[in-house]
Amino acid sequence: MRQNNTYLDRDDVSKALETLQAGGIILYPTDTIWGIGCDATNPEAVEKVFALKGRDQAKSMILLLHNDNQLAGYVNDIPDVAYQLIEVTDRPLTIIYSLAKNLPANVMAADGTVGIRVVDHPFCQQLLQRFRKPIISTSANLSGQPSPRNFLDISPEITEGADYVVQFGQQDTEEREPSMIIKLDPSGKFEFIRK
Numbered sequence: 001m002r003q004n005n006t007y008l009d010r011d012d013v014s015k016a017l018e019t020l021q022a023g024g025i026i027l028y029p030t031d032t033i034w035g036i037g038c039d040a041t042n043p044e045a046v047e048k049v050f051a052l053k054g055r056d057q058a059k060s061m062i063l064l065l066h067n068d069n070q071l072a073g074y075v076n077d078i079p080d081v082a083y084q085l086i087e088v089t090d091r092p093l094t095i096i097y098s099l100a101k102n103l104p105a106n107v108m109a110a111d112g113t114v115g116i117r118v119v120d121h122p123f124c125q126q127l128l129q130r131f132r133k134p135i136i137s138t139s140a141n142l143s144g145q146p147s148p149r150n151f152l153d154i155s156p157e158i159t160e161g162a163d164y165v166v167q168f169g170q171q172d173t174e175e176r177e178p179s180m181i182i183k184l185d186p187s188g189k190f191e192f193i194r195k
Contacts (some may be wrong), residue, residue: 001142005008013126016066019164020131025049027140027154027162028119029169030091030120031066032179033147034154035137036162037064046173049136052161054144062094062179064119064137071116074134076101086118092179093117096193098186107136116171123168125133139178149175 001024016026021046026037036052036055038045040063052056065071068086071078076099085093100107100114108114117137119125128135140154148154151170181193 002144004102008122010166012124013130015164016127017130018142020127020135020145022047022107022163023048023057024163024166025052025161026166027159028123028166029121029172030124030137031117031119033108033176034140034148034169035046036140036158036160037135037137040103040107040134040136043106046104046106047134049138052158053141053143054136055138060107060113060115061136062115062117063103063107063130063134063139064117064124065134066119066125068118070134071097071118073134073178074100074102074114074116077186079184080185081188081190082184085182085184085190089180091112092119092120094179094181098184103134113183115181 019026020039024074025048028035028037036049038049068083068162082095083140094115096113098113098117100112140158141147142157148172175194180195181191183193184190
């Protein structure tokens with residue numbers, strides 16, 4: 001599989017997978033900007049991500065899933081409109097859901113909400129399918145610094161702090177944007193947080 005002249009190497013996916021399974025941190029490309037990731041169900045791994053970014057733990061992080069069938073495992077009440085929004089959007093979309101479940105406290109916001117994106121990206125798809133659990137995705141920058149537009153924008157502190165740096169996508173110089181964010185009420189009402 002090729003994207004932007006970059007070959008998707010199974011060994012690259014396997015090393016990222018082993019790092020996640022061992023409770024480590026990966027630096028990886030997504031359907032938006034480069035992210036710092038870990039096993040979203042492992043609170044100790046999530047702590048490492050907060051520490052690497054220097055991020056306030058009151059700020060929750062996004063989770064990535066590879067398909068919308070997995071949502072029910074992590075959200076108590078999913079309005080039908082969520083599936084419609086995921087299907088019709090032509091941009092990467094993160095939805096903030098109420099009543100998260102089966103996740104560590106340090107992954108959810110103080111009000112029990114969680115941001116989840118069903119990701120459409122060749123590397124993420126393969127990794128998530130093999131991992132079978134959600135992965136944290138937070139921008140690959142120190143807290144307060146600008147988000148990286150491509151791999152070359154990532155600071156050495158971040159690349160050196162990751163346990164594994166994914167090879168796929170490093171040569172892609174396209175400038176990418178963060179996802180659109182919608183907050184979704186259990187009633188089906190939603191509001192744009194970031195367009």
